[in-house]
Amino acid sequence: MKRICSLMLAFCLLIPTGAFAADLFIAQAANFTPVMKEIIPAFEKATGLKAQATYASTGKLYGQIINDAPFDILMAADERRPNKLFADGLAEKPFVYAKGQVVLWSNDKNFCGDDWKATVVNDAVKRVSVANTETAPYGTSSMKAMQAAGLWDKVQPKLVYGQSISQAFQFASTGSADVGFCAYSSVFTEVGKKGCFTVVDEAPPVIQAACVLKSAPHADAAAKFVKFLSSPEVQAMKLKYGYK
């Protein structure tokens, strides 16, 4: 029994946890995950530095940061949170790193006409998924689109709310929701390719901003990363996944 315990203890202490070994810690909004997964290896190759990203909803990451989580840079899904950090003196000036677009996505080919407005009010569409309109930028943008089109009251009874844009997409991709207001980038995923989409023009582009935290433990590495983000290599990756 004693031997097993000491073996387990040794295992826990000696196996490197990786997190402690990185040179840069990034808080990344979940919707940008596929792009970031390509950016990081490219960055590591170019600079020789190791980067580690945590993928979660912007709200959650913001909450962790204001409670002293040891991140170096926040890559949000909106401008609001980076701006707030800047106003509160917790971060450097924010900069825009990507522009996302809301689309109406569905598994069912019948629901992908040219006019998303007609689709959502169609009686055959019983459930429409959307990201939390309060905390998820894509949700807020979707809500604005429906309000602008004067459809909000009509569509609201049909809405189901995902905690994040990923969950909104999950509801739509499993068919539980007939259509979903999703991020354009989800169209490029394997699951996304199996469905179809319509661009929601009335939805304001989701401007995704980032900021380096004032308390960043690895400020130099952060600066190098910010520079790398504006490289043509990264531009190409963004376009590949539908970001501008």
Place this chain on the structure above:
Amino acid sequence: MLDVKMTKRLKHFDLDIAFNCAPGELTAVIGPSGAGKTTLVRLLAGLERPDGGGITFGNTVWADVEKRVFLPARKRDLGLVFQDYTLFPHLTIRKNVAFAASNEDRVDELMTMFGIRHLESSRPSDISGGERQRAAFCQALARDPVLLLLDEPFSALDVANRRNLRSCLKELKNELHIPILHVTHDLDEALFLGDTILAVESGRIAPNWLKEQQAIQRRLAVSGLAREEGAAVSRAEEPRPVERALLGCG
């Protein structure tokens, strides 16, 4: 008429018994512990199935292994009293007795006869062991069973209760006029109650066992070692009139 001829494979030996019991007859089954007596009762009750042979009661076949007939316990219309009371703990004494009763009058009659009428509204956990066994008897008899099976019904009782209920049973036997099977490990009880004595040893009827036991008893009595015991035995045959009135059965 109860007709039994059956076998059952048990852990250490095979049970192989054949006997019959007529209405109004009490067959006492006696033998050492582990002889298979309780299994015999369970087989007759329909709680277990025989491996060979069968049981018939009058014109009804209760079990027949060859013909694949088996009447479950609930269809056999019998009364069963275990060594430890098995009254339902969540019901009052009256509700317990009346559980399968044929009519309310019979319930009153039996409870009065066994002297537990005053315990009607009590719960099994509130009354004494002797009182519980009386209630168990009433419960078994209330449905006017066609056969009464008793598995060491008095073993857990004190001497006074045991003596009293024994006499009760002897009188009841004549009144009920049904076959009664009474399992006991007490030789004196068997001799007192039984019209027939069935000695069972290692699953089989052992006619010599009885004679051996009686010989041993006589030797002990003669040698004076069991003088007290012997006196107690003869006294056990008839309870004193005073006691009888107090415990109320008769």
Place this chain on the structure above:
Amino acid sequence: MDWTPLILSAKLAIWTMLLIPILASPMASLLAFGRFKGKSLLDAVVTLPMVMPPTVLGFALLVVMGPRGYLGGLWEDVTGDRLVFSFTGILLASLIFNLPFAVQPLRASLEKLDPRLLESAAVLGLSPLSTFFRIVLPNCLGGLAAASILVFAHSLGEFGVILMVGGSIPGQTQVASVAIFEAVEALRFDDAFRMSAALIPVCFAVLLIINKINARRA
């Protein structure tokens, strides 16, 4: 403060508590008294929701209860409504999720029953079904009560599964646990605090009741 999520949580917990004995009793009886092939398999299936991560269970239910799933499709054919994202849907999820928490204590209670009571009932002429309702159930009321109250408390706190199949619709599937989570996400800490403060005394009271019942049975 918006009381709707709290009322919804209470509604879900009460319905689960009332319906769970109907599901749990046959399962517990089969496991306690039954002797059949595949009994250990049934045991494992019933216990599964207890050991699965809630989000995994939630996702599995989402697929099964969705319009293309076996249950969801059947439901839509019969009622015309969607099962997922409805109160009925989260109630069903709650029942499945809570089943092992009710079956285990009930089974333990049944196994403690003296088998001679059941034999006595049989000899006295009772059918197995009557025996169950007239003898078994009244003697396990303590176990049944403990199981029900435990399930009530557990349902109040349910989060992962309901999040996956509920769709967080205010007034229909946005239960207190989800509303509190969303309030924290939206940095509405006051709202989160108020709702939590309302839930805690309820949980505490429930635990006191459980302890009292268990003490009485001992």
